[in-house]
Amino acid sequence: MASTRLSPSVVELGGDFAHHHLHTRGIRLHAVSAGAPSDPLIMLLHGTFGGWFDFRDVIAPLAARGFHVAAIDMRGYGMSDKPRPRPGNDMLVAVGDVKGAVAALGHKDATVLGADTGGAVAWVAAETYPEVVSKIVTVSAAHPAELRAAALARPWECGPTIGRIAVSHLPPAVLEPFEAARRRAYRRDLRANTAPPFQRSECFSRTLELRCTAASIDNAFSHSVVNSRLLTDAPSPRGAKITAPVLAIRPEQSMWARIDASQRARTTSSYAQVSIPTAKNLPHVEDPAAFVDVVAAFAARS
DSSP states (O other): OOOOOBOGGGGOOOSSSEEEEEEETTEEEEEEEESOTTSOEEEEEOOTTOOGGGGTTTHHHHHHTTOEEEEEOOTTSTTSOOOOOOSSOHHHHHHHHHHHHHHHTTOSOEEEEEETHHHHHHHHHHHHOTTTEEEEEEESOOOHHHHHHHHHHOGGGOHHHHHHHHHHTSOHHHHTTOHHHHHHHHHHHHHHTSOHHHHTSHHHHHHHHHHHHHHTBTTTHHHHHHHGGGGGOOOSOTTOOBOSOEEEEOOSOHHHHHHHHHHHTTBSSOEEEEOOTTOSSOHHHHOHHHHHHHHHHHHHOO
C-alpha cells in the first residue's frame, strides 16, 4: 500500500499566533509565534511523533504572560524544509538549528523547552551553546547520555525507547509503504504517553489525526524515523556542565526519579522537578492551562 503524500499546508492551523519561516543555516524552519519580540523568548521543540501543533494551545497563553513564544517545526517536519538526512551527527545539526532559530527570531538567548526528543535537544543545546540557552524546560525527556545509561542499566524499564532506537536505524524506505502500521504505532504512542481521562476525550482523536496527517506530509516520514536517534545521541564531552537553570516536567515514576538524580550532577545552577497530576508525558496537550502556569512561573524567575 503506497503512503499518502500531503502538502505541508495541512499543518497551517489558525489561531492567536502567526506562521512564518526563519531563514537560517541554509534552510527554512517553520515557526509559529505570538507575543512581543521585545519580550523574553521561549522556544518550543516537539518530539518524534509530533510537530509545532502539539503546542498550539499554549502559545498564545504563554505570550499573554509576557513572553515572545515560538513553536518550531524541527528540520524535516511540518512546514520546515526537508533536506535529505545526511550522514554525521544528527544532534549537532539539531542544536545548530536551535541556535540559528534564536538569532533569526531577533534574540540573543532563550528559554528552550522541549518534549521527548525536543527535550534531548534542549539539554545538548544548553551544553553546546550556554550563551544562547538561558534556561531549559524538559517535558518527559532526558539528557541523551543519561537515557542511554538508564537503558543499559535497566533495559526492562526502557523497552519502548530501545525499540524506537532500533527502528530509527532502519532505512526509512523500508517503513514508508506501511501507512496502516504507522497509524497504529502513532495511536499506541499517544495512548502510552497520556493519562486515561485524556484518552477518552475528543482531544485524543484530534491529536492523533493531526499527528498522523503531519507524518504523511511529502518527504517528512524519513525525518521522523531518524528523529528518534536524538534520544540517546550525546555528542557533548563527558563531564560537561550545564549552567542554565533546569525545570524537568515529568510524571512521578521511579525511572524518572533515577534519571533526575543523575542529571542534577550535570548542572551548576538550579534543578527543579514538577509533575502535573492531570497529565502524563504530554501535559502541554493534556492540560494546557496547568502547563502554562508551571512554565510561565519558571521562565519568569530571575
